[in-house]
Amino acid sequence: MSSHEGSAGSTSADGAGTADRAPWGLLVGASLIAVSLGAYELVPASVTPLLRESLGVGPSAAGLLVSVTFGTAVVASLPVGVVLDRTDSRRAIAAAVGLLLVAGVWGWQAGADGSYPSLLASRVLGGVAYVVVWNAGIDVVGRSFPADRQATAVGTFTASGPLGFAVGQGVGPIIADALGWPAVFPAFAASALVGLTLFWPTSRGRGRAVDTPTPTLSDLGAVVTNRRVWIVCGLGFLAYAVYLFMNSWAPSYLTEELRLSLAVSGVLAALFPAVGILSRVTGGLLSDRLFDGRRRPVVLLAFLVSTPIVAGFTALRTVPVVVAALLVAGFAIQLCLGLVFAYVRELVEPAVAATAVAFLTSVGLAGAFLSPIAAGALIGATGYGAAFAVAGVLGLLGVVLAWYAPES
Known part of the structure; x- marks a missing residue:
């Protein structure tokens, strides 16, 4: 799906002018769908002790149930982006919601049967649904708002990710207690229908732009060989690695080391993740307003603040201090998680904007995929202290890379 930078009202593929229609309903609907996807993605982390006992698996295998959705996105994202640059993102999102419903029911049945391989396979299908909604949502939202509000709009959409993560972490144990832990999968899949009922009518005429040429293979190749794009993708990789490490293993750390209840x-x-609801919007606002459209200062700030907190997290032993650390670190690292998607779109031609977003999604989510698995292995071998220290090293690498990052 191509995008027309700076135009909130370009003519759509169905010929309808969209300049006279406010895109806020579209943004809210797309965000609600993505909230459901975020909750579905992370919810195994909220019931890890229950599923480990039920399925008889270790920490690495449990971590894989979270990571596999991101791993699927790593593989599928770039092909999805190429297709979106040639088709209709609106219909793609609707189809992805259908896939998510299938994945949710499949996961529920697999969990009830105690079949780890089948549950893992259902999560792969859910990962495909996720990457379609994520890339297509950023594509539609990014095209629907003018350039001076684009980072704010995209940041707002990406705030659906942490909101979904927070819902998954907080509501997952409640659903598991009432209906059994396998029920968490269809519950969050079905909730995507709420967003779709708002997104579908408000996105009419915005699914596909016709004012940019269809990209050639050479155009697409220029995206994946662009050094500036790679730098932003590297920042996405490191930020997502730190973010998913904390989301995947902080609950278990609090339960096993601080002796808090699972709930x-x-x-x-x-x-x-919840503080990212504010943080991701703030990152866009800071960049658009305070820094006059510059992206690099906000990304650098994100790593500078979050890195020492993550690295020293296991030294915090009282609940109020832990809460403060989670809030500050979560706010800081997520300042850049929405912003990088607006950032990377501005480094390429509008006709290949969705491909650039998809490439960033692929590289960035490689960090999300690898982090929980590697952390699980490290925790099993050396304990939580070493794992959090390694996450701090990743943050330090982010500081260095952000220092040398280009401006869009």
């Missing part, structure tokens, strides 16, 4: 640990851990 309390889930609520406290939910603070880390």
